Amino acid sequence: MTHYGLFFQFHFYLFGLIAVASALAFVTRQSPVAAALWLVNTMFCLSALFVMLDAQFLGAIQVLVYAGAIMVVFLFVVMLLNLGHPSEVADIKGLGTRLAAGAVGLAMLAEVAVLARQKLPPLLPDLPEGANVVTPVAGPLFREYLLPFEITSVLLLVAIIGAVVLAKRRA
């Protein structure tokens, strides 16, 4: 990353720091609503990092899908279940579960360390000024990876049908 200037490095570490701090706040908050908001903040910082890497499409989608849709639905559920205030949270797990979760986290950190030592795939060439930013994503998605893409959409459809069936049975 030597060819990136001081400006880039400063912002990379700034957003990285905020992302990590928000993620820590996310797992330590007692109130589910506050935790959800810290997660949204983490998503934002990740999106900022994507944009700094010229992956603007990915950055916008990160905010649109995770912060704008999925977390809103989470918040919706949390509020409907009235889990809001810290005193009402009863399902914090015991010590064994926490240790297991910590172990999984450590294993993932180790994996990141191992991956960082490997040779990274080459960067895509820089887009010319004013070029379409969606095409580099859309091209492979609808050509080489068309089948996996379609299968994923079927998977989502199955999930939606499952939700409808469950809701109907309850009623």
Place this chain on the structure above:
Amino acid sequence: MNPMLLLMQANAFTHFYNPAAPISGAPWLWFTILKLLVVFTVIMVGVAYLTLAERKISAWIQDRYGPNRVGPQGLFQPLADGLKNIMKEETYPDGAYKPLFILAPMMSFIPALITFAVIPFAAPLHTRWGYVTMSIANAPIGFLYILAITSLGVYGIVLAGWSSNNKYSLLGGLRSSAQMVSYEVAMGMATVAVLLLAGNVSLEGIVEQQVHSGWNAFPLLIGFFIFLVAAFAETNRLPFDLPEAESELIAGYHTEYSAMKFSMFFIAEYSNMITASALMTTLFFGGWSVPFWTSVNVAPWVWWKTLITLIAFTIKVVFFLFLFMWVRWTLPRFRYDQLMGLGWKFMLPVALGYIVIMSGALLVLQAVGIAPDARWLGFVPVYWAILGILNLVLAALVFVVLDRGRIVSPAYSRIEAARIARLRARSVRSALTPVEGD
């Protein structure tokens, strides 16, 4: 090669900002800061005067005078209101979750303001250092940025409702989140056709396409209609102001708010209106381009072209702002089930079907060999006209055949006609005694 990609490439025009001389370095920084300050000021003053305009227009529609005491014709009313809001006492309910109670107005205020950052509001300005694009950030991701940021506006309202610890606020917050999430989908889907025509997601690209091949409002009539309705729902304006339905929820999500924090929700609503109007102008009404005077819309850029296009953009935005107010003081509020029915059972399927039909039509036009900027007899924009006629037919189908009081239905259409006749007959027989039984 995938035909859709071919189509996108065929539609992508050469970029009409001279790439050889965009502004850069220190002048770029100064111009960006200048644009930032000017746009922020214009929006804040605009919001203040929109509140006056709203009251004046409502008065005009209801045959009253409206505010006319502070200054000539009530022109200083917004100043007085602002001063009052700052001086008033901030109240905090006992049961409120204070950090989020304070954060919520900011979270609805900020997304409303920063969406304007990518909207191009005039032709590029020519300076001695190079061309300055007349949007704060010339983002290639433009339209997706707007979708992403507007999807965050719901947080402020939901959190305000929840943190107030008041059942009416919570109900208002829940209603608004369901409403905004529902209509966001239709809104995004309605604009896919615009992106297909432009072959680009940058708003500059979309304006440029409309300069060359005509405004999108006619060839994408149904897309515009869906977007317009969704914009009303997204800004929580009548006929979709369910989150703050006074008759049911006192004031909805901002019941517990006072002084400047209440004012922030108000500012957010009006800046959302400005952004929605600017977005409709950009996506469907040619952005800053001037109709019937094409030489002003293309390079080489000179300062008066920037000025004229800025005026054209302002006129279009002001028209849509007036439309927002006109509708507010004309239509009654929807019932909640009607709102949801309209969103999910009507707008979303129509928007999805519209994408299929429009992509098919674009493929056919490409196969036949009609280019987007082709002219018959030298002046008839054939591409534009064919798509427009297709949309008129579709609009007739959608409005006449599909929705005959079936989707957005009044309550009396739910019961059979015979029963209504019986009820009516009984109420005529004894007008004073209430109808019993049914």
